[in-house]
Amino acid sequence: MTIHESYAKTIRSIFTDGGALLFCIVVPIIYPILYTLIYNGETVREVPVTVVDDSHSAMSRDYIRRVDATPDVRIVGQSTDMEAAKLMVQHRDCYGIIYIPSEFEKNLMTGKQVHVQAYCDMSGMLYYKAILIANTEVSLDMNAEIKTADLGGNPIANASGIVGGTDEQKLTTAHPVQYEYVQLFNPQGGFATFLIPAVLILAIQQTMLLGIGLIAGTRRERGIRVTKGHSTLLQMTGVALGFMTVYIPICVYEFGLVPHLFNLPQLANPWELCFLMVPFLIAVFNFGIAIGGIPRHRESIILLIVFTTLPMLFMSGVSWPGSALPTFWKQLGQIFPSTQGINAFIKLNEMGGHFEDIRYEYIALWVQAIVYALLAHITTKLVHKAGGDDETTNQ
Amino acid sequence: MLNVFLRELKRLATTPIYWLNMVIGPVFCALFFTTMMDAGLPKNMPIGLVDGDNSATTRSLARNLDAFQSSEIVAHYPSVTEARKAMQKGEIYAFYYIPKGTTHEMLLQHAPTVSFYTNSQYFVAGSLTYKDMRMMSELMSGAATRSVLRAKGATDGQMTPYLQPIVIDSHPIHNPSLNYNVYLSNTVVPGLLSLFVLFVTVFGIGSEIKENTSDELLATASKAGSWNKTQTAYKALFGKLWAQGIIFMFVGWALMLYFYGYLKFPCYCGIPTMLFVITIFVWASQGLGVLMICSLPTPRMGLSFASLWGVLSFSICGMSFPVMAMPSWIQGLSVLFPLRHYFILYVNCALDGYPLLNAWPYFATLCGFSLLPLLFAPRFGKIMREVAYAP
Numbered sequence: 001m002t003i004h005e006s007y008a009k010t011i012r013s014i015f016t017d018g019g020a021l022l023f024c025i026v027v028p029i030i031y032p033i034l035y036t037l038i039y040n041g042e043t044v045r046e047v048p049v050t051v052v053d054d055s056h057s058a059m060s061r062d063y064i065r066r067v068d069a070t071p072d073v074r075i076v077g078q079s080t081d082m083e084a085a086k087l088m089v090q091h092r093d094c095y096g097i098i099y100i101p102s103e104f105e106k107n108l109m110t111g112k113q114v115h116v117q118a119y120c121d122m123s124g125m126l127y128y129k130a131i132l133i134a135n136t137e138v139s140l141d142m143n144a145e146i147k148t149a150d151l152g153g154n155p156i157a158n159a160s161g162i163v164g165g166t167d168e169q170k171l172t173t174a175h176p177v178q179y180e181y182v183q184l185f186n187p188q189g190g191f192a193t194f195l196i197p198a199v200l201i202l203a204i205q206q207t208m209l210l211g212i213g214l215i216a217g218t219r220r221e222r223g224i225r226v227t228k229g230h231s232t233l234l235q236m237t238g239v240a241l242g243f244m245t246v247y248i249p250i251c252v253y254e255f256g257l258v259p260h261l262f263n264l265p266q267l268a269n270p271w272e273l274c275f276l277m278v279p280f281l282i283a284v285f286n287f288g289i290a291i292g293g294i295p296r297h298r299e300s301i302i303l304l305i306v307f308t309t310l311p312m313l314f315m316s317g318v319s320w321p322g323s324a325l326p327t328f329w330k331q332l333g334q335i336f337p338s339t340q341g342i343n344a345f346i347k348l349n350e351m352g353g354h355f356e357d358i359r360y361e362y363i364a365l366w367v368q369a370i371v372y373a374l375l376a377h378i379t380t381k382l383v384h385k386a387g388g389d390d391e392t393t394n395q
Numbered sequence: 396m397l398n399v400f401l402r403e404l405k406r407l408a409t410t411p412i413y414w415l416n417m418v419i420g421p422v423f424c425a426l427f428f429t430t431m432m433d434a435g436l437p438k439n440m441p442i443g444l445v446d447g448d449n450s451a452t453t454r455s456l457a458r459n460l461d462a463f464q465s466s467e468i469v470a471h472y473p474s475v476t477e478a479r480k481a482m483q484k485g486e487i488y489a490f491y492y493i494p495k496g497t498t499h500e501m502l503l504q505h506a507p508t509v510s511f512y513t514n515s516q517y518f519v520a521g522s523l524t525y526k527d528m529r530m531m532s533e534l535m536s537g538a539a540t541r542s543v544l545r546a547k548g549a550t551d552g553q554m555t556p557y558l559q560p561i562v563i564d565s566h567p568i569h570n571p572s573l574n575y576n577v578y579l580s581n582t583v584v585p586g587l588l589s590l591f592v593l594f595v596t597v598f599g600i601g602s603e604i605k606e607n608t609s610d611e612l613l614a615t616a617s618k619a620g621s622w623n624k625t626q627t628a629y630k631a632l633f634g635k636l637w638a639q640g641i642i643f644m645f646v647g648w649a650l651m652l653y654f655y656g657y658l659k660f661p662c663y664c665g666i667p668t669m670l671f672v673i674t675i676f677v678w679a680s681q682g683l684g685v686l687m688i689c690s691l692p693t694p695r696m697g698l699s700f701a702s703l704w705g706v707l708s709f710s711i712c713g714m715s716f717p718v719m720a721m722p723s724w725i726q727g728l729s730v731l732f733p734l735r736h737y738f739i740l741y742v743n744c745a746l747d748g749y750p751l752l753n754a755w756p757y758f759a760t761l762c763g764f765s766l767l768p769l770l771f772a773p774r775f776g777k778i779m780r781e782v783a784y785a786p
Binding site for chain 2: 018019022023027031035038041043090107108112114116118119120121122123124125126127128129131132135136139142143146147171173175177178179181182183185186187189191194214295298299300302303304306307309310311317318320321323324325326329343346347350351352353357
């Protein structure tokens with residue numbers, strides 16, 4: 001078989017084998033859209049919360065109004081006591097309780113501290129984050145107003161001569177040091193912006209591994225071997241070109257169109273992105289050939305690959321910070337193209353980095369490409385040898 | 396049925412891929428996720444400092460920030476650009492910027508501005524370092540006010556309520572340390588178990604078609620004296636499902652005992668309830684698996700269906716990103732994923748300690764899934780008799 005033949009054969013297999021068609025074409029097209037739709041809300045808004053207001057004062061009502069006005073939380077009701085509030089949480093009518101003690105206004109008027117209790121359901125970290133942020137923001141705002149004696153009746157504020165000061169004096173009293181917070185690269189702190197880049201890279205890796213495994217498995221089951229006279233290398237080049245013909249347009253679609261459709265960050269220089277994709281696709285392909293020969297049945301590749309998707313996502317250090325990964329898992333993650341691919345892609349496309357920022361990942365991907373090529377060479381030989389033996393025994 | 400049961404056990408024990416999917420895979424995943432997040436909450440994440448002032452005050456600020464739980468200052472940068480570049484290289488998750496002259500202006504009461512930057516592309520790291528740096532900024536502000544008030548003759552007792560009149564006490568119910576291991580492993584690992592159940596159910600039936608052993612299976616089922624076609628189909632299907640189900644049930648139980656007995660994850664309903672819930676969950680996944688292979692009766696298409704559904708369920712179950720923030724049609728779709736129901740039941744029972752029936756609609760749906768094989772047994776019989784494997 002020449003390069004041309006094996007190329008044509010690969011393309012034909014991808015488009016005629018139901019499994020390969022599904023994994024190499026349908027999934028890479030549909031899944032990025034589906035995942036982006038799931039996460040495109042970016043963050044959770046208006047988390048329902050109930051209030052137990054034992055103070056019943058103008059200031060406590062002010063506090064509640066301000067919390068309700070934040071984008072993160074919505075007050076869905078006032079409960080008469082904690083027991084009633086707990087029932088609301090139990091019935092999933094709300095995800096948190098804000099408790100304002102009876103001495104709320106009295107303390108604030110007489111210069112004493114007061115504690116507001118915020119109880120959060122922990123089924124999701126985002127509920128907790130929303131409830132905590134809403135309450136913290138409101139309390140800091142009110143604290144600043146109390147300090148400048150715009151609110152409450154703080155005796156120290158009176159004694160320190162702040163009352164009646166100029167606006168500038170008040171500002172200095174409320175915030176002697178001001179601060180600004182900038183969320184770089186993901187200004188809304190959103191979930192789609194954070195997770196979708198990793199999903200895109202993983203989708204490419206996992207579907208290509210599955211496609212290669214399915215096609216290799218089919219050939220193996222049918223006992224197709226390397227025809228003598230042509231080198232394995234040439235035939236493999238043909239197969240590789242076949243997969244690249246399919247995956248290059250998919251890369252353009254996933255990295256060009258999908259982020260564009262959903263307004264996700266696209267900071268990468270397209271040429272640098274292409275430059276990165278070359279070793280990534282080669283490494284994934286070689287990895288696929290290296291492991292594609294392992295399973296005995298063609299379906300087994302699905303059983304081997306699919307469940308590793310989640311561990312691979314976590315080992316890349318995107319969802320769980322890389323600095324907190326135990327050394328063993330961190331090192332193990334280094335051998336998969338997805339880890340390098342995800343981090344390099346994020347640096348280029350989400351963080352506006354340049355080529356010098358991804359030097360490590362780039363070199364690692366080439367090393368993987370070479371090592372997996374050697375492994376692929378070995379396993380192909382073994383498989384063909386075993387396949388040949390099977391055939392002779394069958395006959 | 397016993398004959399089919401024994402035949403299936405033998406098949407499972409003698410094929411390596413079943414071992415991988417029924418024992419090795421689930422155990423690996425359980426160990427992977429629980430050891431990976433063993434720390435509970437990420438600690439000492441690398442952050443940077445751009446200190447244009449370099450005074451005693453700013454140095455003490457840096458020391459304090461360093462002492463916070465989640466952050467560790469690993470580098471000082473001469474400028475914001477340098478720090479931003481380090482962030483783009485992935486060396487730090489965040490940095491704190493103190494402009495030149497901050498201390499001086501603080502003493503003059505000119506309200507200087509400091510700033511902090513997080514790399515929110517890394518969501519967890521960004522949120523946690525933000526929390527630390529914001530707290531630090533509040534403390535810095537407080538320290539400045541404190542020195543002014545002290546000069547004006549206020550006592551410490553008067554100052555604390557002045558600096559922070561309203562304090563928020565947050566109570567994360569039943570997960571006070573914000574343990575990510577509890578938060579994620581509790582759903583991810585059973586989710587992977589469910590994926591393995593789908594695979595084995597689909598592959599177990601599919602391989603009968605593929606290896607042309609379906610007649611043998613039906614013969615084994617009718618050996619016990621049932622001559623009716625439908626009856627044979629029921630016996631064949633349930634014999635198989637029981638053999639797989641019992642093994643998965645034990646794996647599920649081992650998982651629950653590992654979580655709630657060994658790792659001491661919060662379990663306010665008592666371990667037996669969770670053993671019951673995971674059992675229903677395993678059966679529900681088997682039911683869904685039967686639906687998959689009966690609707691697409693070739694191993695490769697059935698397995699593809701199982702993979703796509705199984706992988707999607709981790710996102711759509713709402714464990715990390717709440718379902719209520721998804722588009723409404725996806726919210727509706729989430730009902731079709733058993734993991735969604737398991738997640739709600741786990742939260743309801745183990746995490747919150749409410750009675751199982753408090754979440755009865757979810758429980759009922761899982762039961763519905765587990766009854767699917769009753770519906771599909773006649774079709775299963777037909778497939779076993781008629782469908783020939785097309786390679």
